[in-house]
Amino acid sequence: MNRIGHLDADCFYVSCERVRHGCLRGQAVGVLSNQGACVIAKSYELKARGVTTGMPIWDALPLCPEAIFIKRDFEWYEVLSRRIRDVTDRYSPTIEFYSIDEMFFDAGTMDDADAKHLQESILRETGVPVSVGISRSKTLAKLASSSGKPFGCTVAVERAAIDKLLFHRPVEKITGIARRSAKKLLGYGIHTCDEFVRADRRLIRRLLTKCGEDLWWELSGTAVLPIQTTRAAHKNLSRGGSLGIATADPDRLTGWVARNAERLVEALDYHQVNCSVLAMSLEFKAGGAASWRLSLPSMTADFSLINEGGLKLLDKCWQPGIVVSYMHLIAQDLSARQFAQHSLFDTPSPRQRVLAEVKRKINDRIGRFALRSGATLPLKDLYADSTCSYDICDIYGKTCF
Amino acid sequence: MCQAIALPIDELPEETVQMHKRRIFLRQPAVTREIRFYFRDAQPVIPAWIDSQLSILPWGNASKVSRLPCTGWCRQEDLESGLWQHLHPILIEIPATLGLEKNVWYLIPEGGLRGIIVRDERRQPRVYLVTQPASHYYEIMTRHNRMPLFVGRQM
Numbered sequence: 001m002n003r004i005g006h007l008d009a010d011c012f013y014v015s016c017e018r019v020r021h022g023c024l025r026g027q028a029v030g031v032l033s034n035q036g037a038c039v040i041a042k043s044y045e046l047k048a049r050g051v052t053t054g055m056p057i058w059d060a061l062p063l064c065p066e067a068i069f070i071k072r073d074f075e076w077y078e079v080l081s082r083r084i085r086d087v088t089d090r091y092s093p094t095i096e097f098y099s100i101d102e103m104f105f106d107a108g109t110m111d112d113a114d115a116k117h118l119q120e121s122i123l124r125e126t127g128v129p130v131s132v133g134i135s136r137s138k139t140l141a142k143l144a145s146s147s148g149k150p151f152g153c154t155v156a157v158e159r160a161a162i163d164k165l166l167f168h169r170p171v172e173k174i175t176g177i178a179r180r181s182a183k184k185l186l187g188y189g190i191h192t193c194d195e196f197v198r199a200d201r202r203l204i205r206r207l208l209t210k211c212g213e214d215l216w217w218e219l220s221g222t223a224v225l226p227i228q229t230t231r232a233a234h235k236n237l238s239r240g241g242s243l244g245i246a247t248a249d250p251d252r253l254t255g256w257v258a259r260n261a262e263r264l265v266e267a268l269d270y271h272q273v274n275c276s277v278l279a280m281s282l283e284f285k286a287g288g289a290a291s292w293r294l295s296l297p298s299m300t301a302d303f304s305l306i307n308e309g310g311l312k313l314l315d316k317c318w319q320p321g322i323v324v325s326y327m328h329l330i331a332q333d334l335s336a337r338q339f340a341q342h343s344l345f346d347t348p349s350p351r352q353r354v355l356a357e358v359k360r361k362i363n364d365r366i367g368r369f370a371l372r373s374g375a376t377l378p379l380k381d382l383y384a385d386s387t388c389s390y391d392i393c394d395i396y397g398k399t400c401f
Numbered sequence: 402m403c404q405a406i407a408l409p410i411d412e413l414p415e416e417t418v419q420m421h422k423r424r425i426f427l428r429q430p431a432v433t434r435e436i437r438f439y440f441r442d443a444q445p446v447i448p449a450w451i452d453s454q455l456s457i458l459p460w461g462n463a464s465k466v467s468r469l470p471c472t473g474w475c476r477q478e479d480l481e482s483g484l485w486q487h488l489h490p491i492l493i494e495i496p497a498t499l500g501l502e503k504n505v506w507y508l509i510p511e512g513g514l515r516g517i518i519v520r521d522e523r524r525q526p527r528v529y530l531v532t533q534p535a536s537h538y539y540e541i542m543t544r545h546n547r548m549p550l551f552v553g554r555q556m
Contacts, residue, residue, distance in 0.1 A: 021498075024508070032542060035538060036538040036540070036541035061504060068499060068508055384536075386554060
């Protein structure tokens with residue numbers, strides 16, 4: 001029977017920062033979001049003081065005045081994430097890059113000693129501590145790794161070990177069971193993982209649909225969720241987020257459209273897809289939101305068309321004077337370029353295609369956004385900060401989202 | 402603006418650490434001790450690299466012992482426009498791992514901070530930290546609209 005493993009880095013962002021800043025070891029450390037407002041990751045020392053993920057810094061400070069705060073740097077975190085993957089690759093032929101700090105892998109016949117060896121190799125070669133779990137299914141392996149944190153190594157393959165893992169563990173600890181699902185289960189007296197597994201499978205199916213039933217099989221020791229070595233094709237691709245400095249300045253908003261369009265084109269190029277529908281959603285500082293979508297003239301990944309579409313959408317979604325705080329640009333109706341059907345009226349023109357290719361080559365060589373649309377000039381404060389150029393969505397290949 | 406800086410004690414020579422023992426702090430038990438330099442100290446000092454030598458020099462002129470500006474900071478815009486020209490400022494680097502602003506300790510990007518060294522009427526050197534308009538990130542984090550000029554990557 002093949003075993004499945006799960007590894008989960010401990011306080012990943014903080015651990016990554018500790019790799020390059022040794023003085024942070026043992027300290028209460030919080031990693032802040034791009035806007036400097038919220039704690040998006042914390043060390044165990046900061047957690048012990050009551051600071052939670054998502055807490056604004058001004059709420060965290062009174063709880064831990066000696067905490068050290070750091071700006072997030074996803075580019076660095078990806079470097080270490082890939083290094084962890086490289087080490088794991090030596091132990092397993094099959095790896096699922098689940099998220100930036102978690103991986104599933106085919107654990108073969110790995111035992112406690114092998115799991116420990118993997119864990120120690122990762123720490124030695126990357127500097128990042130991870131917790132490892134090995135069991136009969138992905139869901140059990142994930143539960144096993146989290147049960148041993150920090151720097152835990154849990155092998156739960158035999159029935160007795162699995163039962164011990166599930167005993168009295170709240171159902172919310174299962175990935176895939178959130179508050180609403182837990183509430184439904186509570187209505188039938190199911191509070192814990194062992195109660196979940198003892199429940200009638202058909203009841204679970206009725207309450208939580210097929211996804212819940214899959215979890216029931218998984219927790220019972222039957223692996224039904226495969227290790228996905230590649231991510232399923234995206235249905236949509238989206239780029240954008242907080243504007244940082246909320247604005248009603250039309251030049252800045254135009255700049256944001258161009259920035260999000262450039263990032264979207266990058267994503268379309270990476271996935272080798274075109275889109276024929278573009279959507280925009282805005283959130284306003286005073287509250288409320290607006291969204292609109294339009295069809296593009298053709299299936300495309302061309303910046304000029306997407307940018308032009310974005311500007312038309314901005315016109316629909318936004319009224320002058322209204323302060324915008326969030327913007328998302330979404331490419332929909334994606335299709336693989338290899339299946340693209342050409343027409344006599346293909347846009348963009350060959351000249352535009354050549355220019356786009358030159359731009360791509362320059363940016364690949366010199367750095368992201370080294371060459372970018374002039375419309376982004378009003379955002380020079382943003383581009384002056386290199387960490388703003390890289391976000392979690394720029395780390396490709398993750399299967400969780 | 403940066404009201405204080407800190408660095409691990411192993412980044413300073415032993416004799417310097419001994420001379421400034423009262424500035425040593427321990428943030429958490431069983432971790433590296435750090436040495437802190439506060440502008441609010443009675444006689445504030447700050448480390449500075451001058452001609453590849455590390456020196457601990459008076460920080461600004463808060464106690465008004467000289468005719469130099471009674472502050473610890475110098476605006477980059479003022480420096481560039483020549484307002485400090487008569488003092489013949491020399492740009493220097495200030496080693497710092499952590500900065501403090503409005504009770505927020507933050508990690509300083511690698512390289513430290515930029516400062517200037519000027520001499521008072523008695524030819525005594527004094528260091529002023531160079532500041533710039535705060536980035537949006539810094540302003541939200543610290544609620545201050547000016548930040549130090551970083552040697553390395555800007556925050």
